[in-house]
Amino acid sequence: MSPSKIPPLTYKVVAECSVSKARAGLMTLRHSEVDTPVFMPVGTQGTLKGVLPDQLIEMNCQILLGNTYHLGMRPGIETLRRAGGLHSFMGWPRAILTDSGGFQMVSLLQLAEIDEHGVKFRSPFDNSECMLTPEHSIQIQNAIGADIMMQLDDVVKTTTTGPRVEEAMERTIRWVDRCIEAHARDDDQSLFPIVQGGLETPLRERCVSALIERRVRGFAVGGLSGGESKDDFWRMVHVCTDRLPRDKPRYLMGVGFAADLVVCVALGIDMFDCVFPTRTARFGCALVDRGQLNLKQQKYKHDMQPIDKECECSTCLRYTRSYLHHIATNESVSCSLLSVHNVAYQLRLMRGMREAVHRNEFPQFVRDFMARHFEGEPLPTWIREALAAVHIELPPDIVDEQAAAQS
Amino acid sequence: MKFVINKQISRDSGRLGQLLIQRGEGAGQLQLRTPLLMQTTKGGSIPYLSGNVFEYVSKEQQPLLLQLTLSTMDQMAESLLQYPSGLSAYVGYPGYPNVLLFRDPCETTPSGGNDRDVVPLYTRHGKGSITAQRYMELMDSFAPDLYQGLCDADTNADSSKKRVQKSVDRTERFMDYCYEQHGKLDRLSKSTLLAPIVGGYSTYARTQSIKHARQQPANSFGGYVLEGFHTNGLSATHLEASKLLPIVKHCVTELDDEKPRMMCGAYTPLMILELVRLGVDMFDTSYAYCAAVNYKALTFNFELNDENGCPKQTPFLDITDDTLKEDFRPLVANCSCLACQKHTRAYVHHLYKTNELLGPILLMVHNLHHYMAFFETIHKSMASDKLSELAKLLNADSTADYSIAKNVKVINKAGMGKGFVSATN
Numbered sequence: 012m013s014p015s016k017i018p019p020l021t022y023k024v025v026a027e028c029s030v031s032k033a034r035a036g037l038m039t040l041r042h043s044e045v046d047t048p049v050f051m052p053v054g055t056q057g058t059l060k061g062v063l064p065d066q067l068i069e070m071n072c073q074i075l076l077g078n079t080y081h082l083g084m085r086p087g088i089e090t091l092r093r094a095g096g097l098h099s100f101m102g103w104p105r106a107i108l109t110d111s112g113g114f115q116m117v118s119l120l121q122l123a124e125i126d127e128h129g130v131k132f133r134s135p136f137d138n139s140e141c142m143l144t145p146e147h148s149i150q151i152q153n154a155i156g157a158d159i160m161m162q163l164d165d166v167v168k169t170t171t172t173g174p175r176v177e178e179a180m181e182r183t184i185r186w187v188d189r190c191i192e193a194h195a196r197d198d199d200q201s202l203f204p205i206v207q208g209g210l211e212t213p214l215r216e217r218c219v220s221a222l223i224e225r226r227v228r229g230f231a232v233g234g235l236s237g238g239e240s241k242d243d244f245w246r247m248v249h250v251c252t253d254r255l256p257r258d259k260p261r262y263l264m265g266v267g268f269a270a271d272l273v274v275c276v277a278l279g280i281d282m283f284d285c286v287f288p289t290r291t292a293r294f295g296c297a298l299v300d301r302g303q304l305n306l307k308q309q310k311y312k313h314d315m316q317p318i319d320k321e322c323e324c325s326t327c328l329r330y331t332r333s334y335l336h337h338i339a340t341n342e343s344v345s346c347s348l349l350s351v352h353n354v355a356y357q358l359r360l361m362r363g364m365r366e367a368v369h370r371n372e373f374p375q376f377v378r379d380f381m382a383r384h385f386e387g388e389p390l391p392t393w394i395r396e397a398l399a400a401v402h403i404e405l406p407p408d409i410v411d412e413q414a415a416a417q418s
Numbered sequence: 419m420k421f422v423i424n425k426q427i428s429r430d431s432g433r434l435g436q437l438l439i440q441r442g443e444g445a446g447q448l449q450l451r452t453p454l455l456m457q458t459t460k461g462g463s464i465p466y467l468s469g470n471v472f473e474y475v476s477k478e479q480q481p482l483l484l485q486l487t488l489s490t491m492d493q494m495a496e497s498l499l500q501y502p503s504g505l506s507a508y509v510g511y512p513g514y515p516n517v518l519l520f521r522d523p524c525e526t527t528p529s530g531g532n533d534r535d536v537v538p539l540y541t542r543h544g545k546g547s548i549t550a551q552r553y554m555e556l557m558d559s560f561a562p563d564l565y566q567g568l569c570d571a572d573t574n575a576d577s578s579k580k581r582v583q584k585s586v587d588r589t590e591r592f593m594d595y596c597y598e599q600h601g602k603l604d605r606l607s608k609s610t611l612l613a614p615i616v617g618g619y620s621t622y623a624r625t626q627s628i629k630h631a632r633q634q635p636a637n638s639f640g641g642y643v644l645e646g647f648h649t650n651g652l653s654a655t656h657l658e659a660s661k662l663l664p665i666v667k668h669c670v671t672e673l674d675d676e677k678p679r680m681m682c683g684a685y686t687p688l689m690i691l692e693l694v695r696l697g698v699d700m701f702d703t704s705y706a707y708c709a710a711v712n713y714k715a716l717t718f719n720f721e722l723n724d725e726n727g728c729p730k731q732t733p734f735l736d737i738t739d740d741t742l743k744e745d746f747r748p749l750v751a752n753c754s755c756l757a758c759q760k761h762t763r764a765y766v767h768h769l770y771k772t773n774e775l776l777g778p779i780l781l782m783v784h785n786l787h788h789y790m791a792f793f794e795t796i797h798k799s800m801a802s803d804k805l806s807e808l809a810k811l812l813n814a815d816s817t818a819d820y821s822i823a824k825n826v827k828v829i830n831k832a833g834m835g836k837g838f839v840s841a842t843n
Contacts, residue, residue, distance in 0.1 A: 057768060061775040063471060065756065086743065086768045093744050094764065102760040313500050325470035329510045333497045334462065341542060342461040346775060347468050 019158065020201040020228040022047075022260045028373040031401035032252055032279030035368040038229075038260055040158040041199055042098060043105035045073045047260060047281040048364055050267065050357040051108060052289065056081045057101040060289045061347035062354065064103045070324065070355050074106035074158070076284045080115035080143075083151040084136065096156030108284070109157040110264070111148045111205075117166045125165055127182065145189040153196050159262075161231060162190040164205040169237030176209035183207045184221045191225065203262060205233040210243040212250050219254040229260040232280070236265040245274060245397035252279035269298070269360055273380050274397045276364050277373070288357050292349035295339030298356040300383040304332070306349075311336040324355035374403045381405055419564060419610040419640050421452075421678045421699075431805050432694040434797065437483070437678060439515040439563055440608070448481045448515055452678060452699040453800075455793040456485035457786075458523060458707055462494070462509030465524070465707050466775075466782045469510035474756045475786050484509070484516040485682070485702050487523070488556065492541050495559040505562055517612070518562035519643070520553075521571070523682045523704040524711075526651030532570050534588060550595040554603060561605040564640065566612045568592040571645035573618035574653065575661050582618035585646060589616045590630045597638050610640035612680065618646050619661060621668045628672045641678040644669060644698070652708055654683035655821040663692055670697045684708045686820035687718055687733075687792060691809045694796060701793075705822075706785035710778055712825040713737040713770055715749040716788040718818075720795045722807060733820045735763070737781065738827045742767040755787035770828070 019041050026035040036047040052059050052067070055078045059067060067075070077097055086100070094100035097107055116123045116130045124131045129144030145163040152160040163186055165179040187204040194202050204222045208214030222230060232251045235244055248263060255261050260281045266272065267285020275283070288298060295307040297318040304311070304318065317327040318335070326335075326348045338345040367376035377398060381390060389408040398405060420438040437450040457464055457472075464472050476482060484506055498508060506514045520539070521527050528545070531538030536547040548556075553568045569589040573582050593613065600611045613631040617623030631642065647662055648654040666681075673679060680700035681693060690701055709716055714734040735742075735749060748758035749766065757766070757780040769777030799808045812818075 056772040056774055057765070058774050058776040061779065063474075063756070063776070063779065064760065065474065066470065081772075085771055086764070090744055090764065090768075094746060094762075100762075100765055100768075102762075102765065313497050315501055325468065329469050329512075331501070331508070333501065334494070334508055334510065337491075337494050337497065338461045338463065342463055342465075343775060343778070344461075344463040344466055344468055347466075347471070347779070351468065351470070 018201075018228065019197075019199050020260075022229065022258065024257065026369045026371070028277075028368050029371055030374045031277040031377075031398075031403050033276050033364070033368050033373045033401075034279065034281070035365045036260065036281060038281075040074070040106040040201075042107070042158055043073045045106055046362075046365055048272075048276045048361055049074060049282050050272065050361045051076045051282065051284040052354045052357070053078070053284055053286045054101075054103075055286070056085065057097060059354070060293070060350055061343070062350050064101070066325070066351060067103075067354070068105070070351070070358055072105070072354065072358060074108060075103060077107055077109045077155060077157060078112070078115060079109045079148060079151050079155065080112035080119075082109070082155055083112060084134070088151050088154045091154045091156075096154070098156060106159070107155070107157040108159040108262075108282075109152050109155050109161065111161040111163040112143055112151065113148065113163045113166050116143060127185075129163070145186040146193040149190050149193040149195075149202070153194070153200065156196070157200060159229065160194075160200055160202050162187045162202060162204050164207055164233055166234065167209065169209070169234055169239045171209060176211060177214055180207045180209070180214050180218050184218065187222065187225060191227075201228040203227060203229045203231045205231045205264070206251050206255075207234045208247075209234060210239055210247060212246070215247055215250045216254060219251055223254075223256060227259075229262065230255050231262040231264055233264045235263070236271075241391065241393040242396075245278065245393055245400075248275055248278045248280065249397070249400055255279075267357065269300070269302075269357075270381070270384055270394060272357075272360060273364065273377055274394055277377060277398055277401050277403055288353035289350045292353045293340075293346050295335075295345065295349065297335070297349055298353045300380065301386055302384070306332060306335045306339045308336075318352055319356070322352065322355060322359070324352050326352040326355075377403050378405055421641065421676065423675065425801070431803060432800055433697055433699070434800050435678070435699060441513075441515075450481055450483055450515070451797060453694050453793065453796060454483060454678075454700045455790060456483045456517060456682075456700060456702040458485050458703045459487070459509070460490045460522065460524065462486060462491055464782070464786070466710070466779045467786075471779065471783065475783050476790070482514055483700075484511055484514050485523075486516050486518045486560075486562065488518060488520050488560075489522045489527075489539055489541050491560075492539065492546075492556065495556050498561070499559050505560055515563045517564035517566075517680075518557065518560055519566050519682060520568065521650055523650050523654070523684065523702055524707050526653060527572070527649045529572055529649060532572050532584070532588065534591075537568060537570055537588075537592070550592045553592075554596060554599040557609070558603040558605045562609055564610045564612055566643045567596040567614050567639070569614035569616050569645055571614065571616050572649070573616065573646040574648050575619050575658070577618045579620065582620050582623045582646075585616045585618065586623045586627050589614060589627060593630065597634055600638065611638070612641045612643045613639045614643045614645045615669060615673075616646040619665050621665060624665060624669050625672060628669060632674065639677075641680060641700075642673055643680045643682070645682075647681075648683055650683055650704075652684065652822050652824060655686055655705065655708065657685070657689065659689060659692060662689070663696065666693060666696050666698065684822070687720070688809065688812050688820055691796070691805065691812065694800070695805060695809075703786060703789055706789040707782065708822050709734060710781035710785045711828075712822055713777070713781065713828050714822065714825070715766070715781055716785045717750050718792075718812060718820070719814075720792050720808060720811065722795065722799060722804060722811060732815075733818050734822075736825075737763070737766050737770050737777070738825060739767075749784050750788070753784065753788070755784050757781070757784040757787075
């Protein structure tokens, strides 16, 4: 078989948790192998804020996310084509995933109007009226050349209810066919459809059923993590993963808080992305199992420990909380140092989950993680229920035990 | 600290030497070659670069001296008293020797605020005033390997005679206190004091300042810092050689040969060569920073006997130039730095356009690499007595302008948010 005949994405489940829906897999893309479950750091404009590609490779980051909307504006499709795609333009040899651009239109722009044709918006640079159609989104993504691309979907606010949600779901299915039709580089790039359907189980089920009829190599779950209740959130993920095929990767868009990652891996998700780790870094916050440390707080002024003793990132090996306290948000290098740590934290968490699935000890990993994460605080009910739905039982809250002992 | 002169080629070819810095009990000593390029820092970090990334730049380089500044680190004094492993380790560079200076050579120091008993200290919180007593307390907290004595260096080529005289007189008073305390303070017992020489552009005042230092017992201080020629920041790139060099020459003649001479600030590469020739031993990387923060990549050619090189290279590549949009060449052809090996002009231009922090990071990586390589060439050409050929090469295009002007296109750029300061005029 010639190399071009090997599909641009192959996915293999390597190990499965015998209790929950968690699985560890290997996804092989044109630019990199990717061990799943995976967290993909977001490099919106062709760079992960303040971090060099070499540093990401040192951290064993295998796949980055780029934003089609931003890259289509700057440097623009022509420049990306002449550069030979985004990999070459930004000097990143490993895998890239791009979104469709639709989400940014709706979230960033005031004047976005959606009809059957596409998304109409005003350019923030020259105020001209532009139209992003499914075909146009794919055209830009073909120029970017990411290993995985997303279909343009009809995005509605997560909390929207009523017929608009169904319309958006149906339109998303119609648009995926236009995207597949427009996709000109199927030998190099894989197009993922996006499961929509708001917070309504029947709509999600219908959407999955329709999408799995299409010839695609993986699926995304969209329209979540936008302000809905956690109770709705996990149930929608659960519904989707129950019906998505076992042999293809599943990507949950925009999710990246540690506890959410652990729950959603248990529910059978393989891929995640989120700007949170790098955004919070810019505000002087460092991720730890317990949540995050706001290093600007006075209590860290003379704290001579690393952010996390267990962490082996280049920031923790070299710098104290005290020093980071002094430079956080003052010296721009602090942004790089905390981004490195926070991305390393996310990658380490995912590695921990993969290894636990391999050893078939994932339920214990979840219990240990939750104990560290909530440390004496009562566990949120939604986490308890979500994990119970995949047969991972968590011990009763310690707080409750003490209360019980006293009564 | 010890200073050894290895080679003095002739009176006007400068001198090759070594700074030997003792590294604690049984840890041996570090040898730093002079003319030495100190690594300028802000808040203890090399601007924009984490220690990890700096190691990509400095791979296989000689040991490096960190140049720390009180004006960017004053708030850390209290923490350092509680940190057991020393100043360099605290800022992420364990094992590196350090020198602590008063002012940040990267930024313009505002004029004024001097008094008989206090020196203004400009930090990111604004202006503070510092007495000699407070200054020595701070030095004791920081416990640097080398540090400068307190001085009033608020002079430049335009300063009045009166201002210059005040700077000399006040510096003497401050230094009397520093000399006295230096021997008494516990944490400074292993530190070396550097004597500031002030006096603006007056040979008379300079002589007076030098005389005061040389009256001290020879072991009370270990070197000289020649201050008061400019007010830091971009101003140092605009100095006139015809005014500066005669004064430096005058100073060097009156200083003893046995001690190293430091001059801080963003002197242009051409001026550096002249200062080296006069016998100045220590410089810093603030020029590389001042260029990077104004989105200029250093491109000047210093390759002697470069067969395929183009001697007509301009001093800088302006990254904000729109013609770079699709220029997929490296910043400098054949440059071995990480930025040039892995990235293109078009990409760095894109990072400028999108105000991404990686832009100044890549420019710092390149500019430091370029500037450090320039100093390597200085060493080599001194050893083979070719310093004047190097100067000729840099001067090949007499219209080349090595000074750095504020790039108005990049105000509020360089990936900096609130509180981040940038180089100003």
